[in-house]
């Protein structure tokens with residue numbers, strides 16, 4: 001969070017405020033007089049009735065000429081209308097709402113004691129940061145404070161300052177968290193609510209959060225909605241309490257993609273995608289390329305594989321499951337790089353303004369045309385040139401091309417030249433063969449891709465049955481096709497889809513502690529600690545990389561799919577429960593473990609193959625019902641358990657009886673031995689002591705003989721000292737057989 005502008009002295013402030021109020025009066029009059037037709041002739045910001053400070057901030061940021069959406073919306077927003085603005089990607093929507101936000105607060109004479117005057121909601125942190133940066137630039141000459149409230153940052157830091165902010169920019173989850181928990185946050189005076197990428201914020205993933213935010217805002221505010229693909233859903237507008245909104249759509253009369261964008265598509269088999277992508281990258285090494293895939297697992301796998309194959313261009317990855325810090329670092333790195341290739345999921349498809357992207361490649365078909373538009377819109381921004389290539393499988397082509405055509409999007413169909421095609425299948429197979437971690441990533445990528453196809457609503461485009469999955473698995477270097485466990489029925493499908501859409505932030509928010517410091521206060525499990533170490537051999541490093549994935553996906557994928565173990569033996573998977581450092585091993589062996597370290601432990605049972613299982617394993621509900629009614633299963637279980645307990649009881653009794661008999665025999669033999677032994681030489685005493693100890697040990701569970709055997713106590717002088725003590729050589733008996741053999745030898749006296 002930062003102040004937009006330095007403070008003035010009281011004198012200066014008085015003077016300024018007099019001038020400002022005169023200036024504002026004049027501006028208000030100009031705004032009231034503005035006619036739509038008149039504005040249509042405007043080309044420059046300075047023609048609009050904007051305050052001097054804003055014009056200066058714009059000019060210094062090199063914003064002089066307005067884009068269409070800016071020209072068509074800013075004056076309406078200045079007049080106080082609610083607004084729905086739709087414009088192509090990269091057409092300057094950010095300024096179209098930031099200028100009215102600043103101007104509105106200036107006109108309202110907003111000051112630091114008035115609290116939050118404007119709230120800007122963005123679907124992603126990266127986009128929120130981008131908006132914040134633009135605000136700092138153009139708002140340089142206004143005296144408002146602006147704050148960024150996004151997940152992944154220090155919550156307490158935000159909480160302490162949020163009450164002093166005039167403009168807040170944030171992601172839905174974090175904003176709601178502050179609304180619930182930060183006592184200083186007061187939105188009662190809110191003048192303006194802005195939703196950037198409104199369609200995304202209004203969709204299912206954010207629905208509940210947005211509704212919760214909006215119902216806590218004063219209804220008499222002004223609301224601006226901006227998006228590349230505008231919703232006019234009456235329901236959505238009602239949710240936001242828009243009042244007679246003005247619709248502005250600068251992309252309605254032409255295609256919804258930038259004119260300067262050269263669009264193409266190729267039809268290739270699913271199993272050839274990686275070969276084609278590789279060939280494409282190799283022939284565009286001097287370009288800045290953004291590659292979209294459907295899931296973070298695919299990003300992970302392709303990034304790791306291609307990195308090992310060294311294409312000769314810098315590779316990067318960006319997806320929602322990365323830590324915020326890594327995401328920001330990659331965003332900055334990609335922004336600054338000239339020749340590089342970024343593999344990403346749709347998290348970056350919306351809003352992010354990467355400069356000078358030459359190519360947007362869509363390795364996987366987008367879920368709908370709106371997503372296509374957002375993806376390709378990362379290139380050819382603000383009138384610059386750019387190219388895009390969409391890869392479609394034969395089963396996707398017809399329906400998706402039809403969908404695009406309906407939106408006046410007609411990419412050119414291209415064929416890949418055979419001479420340009422390079423196959424990396426053998427290399428990938430060999431990499432996966434050598435590296436279990438890569439194979440594991442491949443399996444995850446396979447499953448995630450299939451899942452992403454399966455959950456799509458548009459079945460005409462996305463049909464899992466049409467896809468050559470065995471071939472696809474081979475192309476990922478997998479020795480077999482991972483088994484897919486797909487959700488049954490629409491309800492489950494919808495659940496999966498919703499889960500996919502639901503912001504990870506919201507999940508985190510639900511688990512947040514009272515002060516919201518979820519990340520800072522997260523309990524580090526032994527796995528966390530283990531994964532944080534890097535010096536434990538190759539597999540632990542692999543697991544370090546996979547940790548985030550495993551943690552986040554566990555519940556999601558356990559329900560959905562399973563991997564055929566026999567086909568995909570991960571071989572040397574580490575024993576996650578074993579101590580992993582010298583210190584840990586020492587600690588584990590130490591009998592002086594402190595009680596806090598002891599824990600309760602987990603009881604395991606072993607099956608016939610010696611594989612450990614938890615005592616209680618949850619069975620799948622469907623599998624359970626297949627076995628018959630619960631009552632019947634219960635009765636069967638009780639009968640079965642009773643029978644096995646009876647058997648066990650008989651066995652136990654037999655063992656106990658045998659033990660008693662053996663003990664009796666041994667004792668008798670020893671007594672006899674003692675009696676026969678004439679001399680009580682030291683060696684005999686030692687022998688007896690040893691035998692005694694041995695008896696004590698072996699009979700520890702049973703009746704113990706008296707510590708000092710009776711034959712020593714009762715007959716200390718019973719036998720005369722032999723003239724020549726007999727020396728009997730013996731080995732320490734270890735087993736019952738040894739003991740018996742020794743006893744026999746002693747009896748025989750040899």
Ligand SMILES: Nc1ncnc2c1ncn2[C@@H]1O[C@H](COP(=O)(O)OP(=O)(O)OP(=O)(O)O)[C@@H](O)[C@H]1O
Nearest residue numbers: 063065066067089090091092093094228351353382
């Ligand atoms: N009036 C202008 N003059 C020059 N450049 C501009 C102007 N307005 C915006 N830009 C630049 O155009 C680029 C795209 O702007 P912006 O990110 O606001 O587009 P957008 O419509 O919000 O895109 P998206 O739909 O992808 O979020 C940015 O780099 C911005 O600096």
